[in-house]
Amino acid sequence: MADLTTRLGSVTLPNPILTASGCAANGRELHHFVDLTGLGAFVTKTVMADPRAGRPTPRMAETPSGMLNSIGLQGPGIAAFLDHDLTWLASVGARVIVSIAGNTAAEFATVARALAAHPAFGCVVGVEINISCPNVANRGLVFACDAVSSREVITLVTAELPPQTPTFAKLTPDVTDIVAIADAALDAGARGLTLINTLLGIVIDTDRMRPQLAGVTGGLSGPAIRPVAVRAIWQVYAAMLEDRLPTVPILGVGGVRTGRDALELLAAGAAAVQVGTATFNDPSAPGRVRDELDAALDERGFTSVGEVVGLAHERKVRL
Amino acid sequence: MSGPAQTRGPLVTNEVVGAYHRLTIAAPGVADAAAPGQFVAVAVGGPTSAQLLRRCFSLHAVSAEDGGRLAVVVAAKGAGTQWLTALRPGDLVDVVAPLGRPFPLPDEPCACVLVGGGYGSAPLFWLAEVLRARGCRVEMILGAGSADRLYGVEEAGRVADAVHVTTDDGSLGRRGWVSEVLPEVIERTGARYAYACGPMGMLAAVTEVATAHEATAYVAVEESMACGIGVCMTCVLPVRRDDGVTAMVRSCVDGPVFRGDQVRWDAYADGVCRVPADALGAPRPGGH
């Protein structure tokens, strides 16, 4: 039994395994399969200011070791989320990271303000700022593809939250230089990063010879993208080691299916790891990954999670 | 017991039935809680499979043998279902069940019509037994493109008071669609409920006929599902709620059975389901 605790800024979690936003809804359904209080934290589905119907269907396509989705951030809106979902999560004793988004930087701030003012905010151990979504004011360009937009959102959101709240800017890997975007987000006040969101993809149905998703493009997730997640975490953590970025906790996400996979993201520099698409294959996955990680640490003679975070950088063969 | 559970049990039988496979799986503890209209989500390809999404099948039958068995009818049309239908007795199957909401049952004995398209008939035999045990008269209409695509015509004869068969090519029964036979059956029996499972176009047609005859249609939809348990939001469809508001609801947890006249069939065209402009949270002009 290794010491699984992990520190995310002002907060210490009992273990480093979390759900991934949009892959566990808001908890009730998954609670049949996984005791949510036994996870490091529960990450909620991204919520925006108003109710959203999302995109037309088909919304998904299976791909080798992964899938494309185009849900379009369907959700109940922040008011219903707080009264219905966050209140329930608080009632079962879950530690919660709330994922928020907006069509504009101002909408992000509105959502953050409502969250901080709600009685259930006590169960919140962090806020994930999903800037991997389109900015209506900037011709639909994803916030996280542009340093200026990223900075604006993070500045407005952090101003609405109590000063010590851990905040994580969630970045897309679909950029030329992820370190530059991370830099803008941290400079604007984010206290951590979540790496990575999905990669943009298209699947063509070759019977109909047209895109399989009604919305044409979708986000690629699952084990197929794990090396991309490991690379993004590696690059950002390396920049921290070289003092090109301030040192903050990274929540790693992308393709984690087993405890070994989680160990890989930790070794690249993640302080905690989210389990997403694997949950669709195995609804017990988040709890199983936590237990497998514990065993994987034991097998390798490690006594704590802290020892392995970023370890692959130290052990890299210098040429 | 409440809520679904995940089990890993051996395949008990694997029989070819026409164009389909009927699989029986030991699933202790989950089968006894199930009702007709509910479904199961099965993992394919083993623990390291590159096919991550579960395949969902409506429950064909359950029994108490071995602490609980369930049966599903599978059309091996893709790599995942081919893997499943190639399993042999004794091979382990990872099943999540029972999922979704079952067919609502009439409060008092009355006539009912059960309509199945292709292997969509799978849940209807069990439903027929449950309805007849409650004193209902049950007639079944089974339709498919051709005779080999029908499922369970003989079984229907055992569980229903009368069976009607249609095929598009006339290879068995009457040439044509189930919706062409339905008006006569409802009129003659005075059916108050039509239960249907099959392709979307058929469900829309059954709803239209039933509604025109003042019968209530309950339809089990087949939307593509990534998780089956309500966590991914891929399986949504527009449904008019009791308060009159249309919402994009999950077919896996709010369905798969819906009242036909509450489904917004107008949103379906050309293999796509659009978000109706009047739906809760529909995109507004100029962005959200």
Ligand SMILES: Cc1cc2nc3c(=O)[nH]c(=O)nc-3n(C[C@H](O)[C@H](O)[C@H](O)COP(=O)(O)O)c2cc1C
């Ligand atoms: C169906 C689906 C819905 C998702 N919804 C969200 C979302 O609402 N907000 C978000 O930040 N990420 C969302 N994601 C991305 C995941 O949180 C995660 O970053 C990504 O899927 C990579 O991890 P994975 O390979 O473990 O799934 C979604 C992913 C999937 C598959």
Ligand code: FES
């Ligand atoms: S299939 Fe995932 S929510 Fe319905």
